[in-house]
Amino acid sequence: MNQKRHLPAVDRVLGQLSELIDVHGRQLVTGCVRAELAAAREGLKHGLPLPEEAALLAAIRRRADELGRANLRPVFNLTGTVLHTNLGRALLAEEAIAAMVAAARAPCALEYDLETGGRGDRDDLVSGLLAELIADGDPNIAATIVNNNAAAVLLTLNALAQGKEAVVSRGELVEIGGAFRVPDVMRRAQVKLVEIGTTNRTHDKDYAEAIGPKTALLMKVHTSNYAVVGFTKAVEEKAIAGIAHAAGLPFVVDLGSGTLCDFAARGLPAEPTPQQALAAGADIVTFSGDKLLGGPQAGLIVGRKDLIAKIKKNPLKRALRVGKTTLAALEATLRLYRDPDRLAERLPTLRLLTRPAEEIAALGGRLQPAVQAALGALATVSVEACSSQIGSGALPVERLPSAALVIRPSAKKPGKTLLTVEAAFRRLPQPVIGYIRDDAYHLDLRCLDHCDEARFVAQLADLQF
Numbered sequence: 001m002n003q004k005r006h007l008p009a010v011d012r013v014l015g016q017l018s019e020l021i022d023v024h025g026r027q028l029v030t031g032c033v034r035a036e037l038a039a040a041r042e043g044l045k046h047g048l049p050l051p052e053e054a055a056l057l058a059a060i061r062r063r064a065d066e067l068g069r070a071n072l073r074p075v076f077n078l079t080g081t082v083l084h085t086n087l088g089r090a091l092l093a094e095e096a097i098a099a100m101v102a103a104a105r106a107p108c109a110l111e112y113d114l115e116t117g118g119r120g121d122r123d124d125l126v127s128g129l130l131a132e133l134i135a136d137g138d139p140n141i142a143a144t145i146v147n148n149n150a151a152a153v154l155l156t157l158n159a160l161a162q163g164k165e166a167v168v169s170r171g172e173l174v175e176i177g178g179a180f181r182v183p184d185v186m187r188r189a190q191v192k193l194v195e196i197g198t199t200n201r202t203h204d205k206d207y208a209e210a211i212g213p214k215t216a217l218l219m220k221v222h223t224s225n226y227a228v229v230g231f232t233k234a235v236e237e238k239a240i241a242g243i244a245h246a247a248g249l250p251f252v253v254d255l256g257s258g259t260l261c262d263f264a265a266r267g268l269p270a271e272p273t274p275q276q277a278l279a280a281g282a283d284i285v286t287f288s289g290d291k292l293l294g295g296p297q298a299g300l301i302v303g304r305k306d307l308i309a310k311i312k313k314n315p316l317k318r319a320l321r322v323g324k325t326t327l328a329a330l331e332a333t334l335r336l337y338r339d340p341d342r343l344a345e346r347l348p349t350l351r352l353l354t355r356p357a358e359e360i361a362a363l364g365g366r367l368q369p370a371v372q373a374a375l376g377a378l379a380t381v382s383v384e385a386c387s388s389q390i391g392s393g394a395l396p397v398e399r400l401p402s403a404a405l406v407i408r409p410s411a412k413k414p415g416k417t418l419l420t421v422e423a424a425f426r427r428l429p430q431p432v433i434g435y436i437r438d439d440a441y442h443l444d445l446r447c448l449d450h451c452d453e454a455r456f457v458a459q460l461a462d463l464q465f
Contacts, residue, residue, distance in 0.1 A: 006050055007037055013060070020061055024068045032063040075431045076456060080402065080444035082352050083257075083391030087433065089290045089297070091348035093336060096295060096329040103328035110324045123312070125327050129334045130302055133260055134274045141278070142308040144301045145289075145327065146320040150185065152286040152299030153254050157189035159314040160250060160284070160307065161216030169202040169235070170195045171228055172221035174256075182221055191216070201233040207243045218244040219252045220282075222272060241281025250283040250307060257391065258287025258300070260337050266344065266354055268400075269390070274302055283307055291391060294349035295333035296326045352447055353390060353400065360445050361385070361403035367445070367457065371405055374460040379409045379421065379441075388446045400446070407441040414439050420465055428459050 013033045014021070021029050036059050040051050051059075077087045092100075102108075113120035127143040135141040146152050157166060166186060173195065175181045186193045194215070196206040207218055218240055237253060244251040255272060264270040271292060274285045284307055289298030299320075301311060311317065322330075336346050344350045364383035372381040384406045387399035409417035421441050425432040434443040448456060 007040055008053070008056075010034060010037065013037075013057070016057060017060065020064055024064050028067060029060070029064055032060050032067065035063060036060050073431065075433050076452065077447045078404075078432060078434045078443040078445065080386065080404070080435065080442070080446065081389045081391060082447060083291050083349065085391075089391070090294045091352075092296065092329055093294070093333060093347050095336060095346070096332040099328040099332035100296075100325045103324045108324055108328075110327070122321070122324075122327060126331050126334060129331065130300065133334060133337050134302055135278055140305050141303065142305040143303075144308055144312050144317065145322050145330065146299040146301070146317070147322050147326075148290075148297055149254070149256060149286055149288040149299040151320040152301045153182075154185050154189050155314060155316050155320055156252060156284055156286060156301055156311055157186060157191045158316055159311040160252070161189070161191040163190060164216035165192045165194045165212070165214045166216060166252075167194045167196055167207060167210045167218045168221060169197045169206070171197060171199050171202060171232075171234070172223055174221055174223055200228055200231060202235055203233060204235050204239055204243065207235065207240055211243075211247050211249070215247070215249060217250045217252050219254065221254045222256050237277055237280035237282060241283075244283075245281065250304070251281060252284045252286070253277040253282040255285060255287040257291035258285070259292035260334075261340065261343060261350070263292075266350070268353055274300075278303065284311075289330055289333070292349065293333065294347045296329040298322055298326055298330055355446055357385070357401040357403060363445050363448065363450075363453065364403045364405055367405060367453070370457045370460055371407070371443075374463050375407065375421070377410060378417065378465060379407045382406050382408075386442065386444055388444055402444055402446045404445060405443040407443070408439065424463050424465050427464065428462055430455065430459060432456070 010030065010033050014026070014030060017029055017033070036056060039059075040056065044050065075087060077084055079087070081087075083089045109120065110125075111120045111122050112118075123142075123144045126145060128137075130143040131137055131139075131141040146155055168182065173182045173193075183193050192214070194210050196202060196210045211218075220237060220240055237251075241251045255274060255277065257271075258274050259271050260273060260275070262273070274287060277285045282303065284301060284303035286299060286301050287293070289295040289300055293300075301308065333347070336343055339346075344354050361383060368381055368383050375381060382405075383403055386402050386404040388402040389399065407421055408414070409421070411417045418436050418439070418441055422434065422436060425434065425441075425443075432443065434441055436442070
């Protein structure tokens with residue numbers, strides 16, 4: 001008997017999947033039905049039995065759900081890195097999320113001046129707020145926003161130094177993630193790099209002696225993703241500003257992962273701020289919106305009004321500008337800085353960075369029994385002290401005391417079991433991302449908020465090894 005004849009027709013199967021069609025649409029579900037029927041026919045050729053109707057429908061539903069699932073999925077970041085580039089960096093404040101939703105849902109005055117009825121400037125949405133927070137509302141300070149700090153550096157260099165030279169200390173020629181290097185950016189900006197000093201020591205005279213007829217600016221790059229220690233010497237920003245201004249040149253500071261609050265006052269490692277750079281004499285400061293600032297991905301360029309105007313006239317500015325949802329989130333984030341007393345409780349980045357180790361350890365104590373029950377005899381689970389990282393590109397050498405669930409396989413050779421456990425956690429409905437170290441799988445709990453605790457525990461039943 002030809003069993004292929006007993007496979008149901010596509011239309012008949014679709015008639016039993018109306019709820020699936022409501023979710024995913026007829027076209028996608030039809031494709032899934034045809035794919036499963038084709039797989040069944042292929043199985044029959046190789047002697048496999050005709051699939052039960054219930055099993056066939058279940059397979060179609062699984063396929064449709066898999067295809068319909070978003071590629072950009074929420075995960076639990078238990079890597080120990082708060083600002084994890086691969087996991088989206090800063091979590092946004094609820095105020096920023098609400099502002100993005102409002103901007104996305106309705107027309108808004110992005111480039112429309114409600115006072116005059118004429119065309120407006122999208123940078124005005126945040127420029128005055130940045131000047132207020134960074135320079136006490138100095139009218140000579142302005143700002144412009146692009147899509148990330150790499151773009152901010154590229155645009156600034158191209159606008160202020162195209163065809164000329166920029167002077168930078170050799171010890172500050174950083175490379176960040178994705179092989180993004182300062183020398184490469186300068187070449188793309190059509191600026192000639194003039195390296196001064198050595199890897200570990202640069203002096204005032206190095207800047208002064210490098211200035212020539214083709215020099216366009218002096219630049220300082222904050223080495224936020226590494227530290228040079230030992231026999232070192234760096235020139236302070238105030239001194240570089242003095243040298244630049246004496247020669248009639250602008251001084252540019254790239255902070256990379258900038259913050260607007262005093263980290264040291266909150267018990268965190270000290271980090272330079274745009275306020276300090278401008279006070280020291282910097283004419284332009286660039287920094288990220290989605291790192292220590294705690295906002296959306298953006299590059300902020302702040303400084304002298306005349307230089308900002310020149311930067312904004314550059315044709316690259318239009319190619320690098322941000323949209324309304326980014327500006328909405330950035331404005332809402334910046335407004336939180338007006339209330340420093342409540343900033344840590346309202347800004348997720350600062351809340352996670354200042355979270356007490358004792359609180360994290362207590363969370364581990366509550367979670368340990370559930371994780372142990374889910375793993376059974378496969379491994380033992382303990383709560384152990386560990387160190388969190390602020391960010392791979394922001395204060396990477398600094399550590400914060402934290403606590404982790406440490407999973408140690410029972411097998412004598414744990415390597416294969418560790419990979420199995422790690423993969424099982426990644427396959428959960430909301431994937432859990434930890435790290436393997438010292439023959440154990442670690443789940444650093446610093447970034448697991450109280451509101452996520454129940455959801456984390458509930459999905460442990462879905463672990464499959």
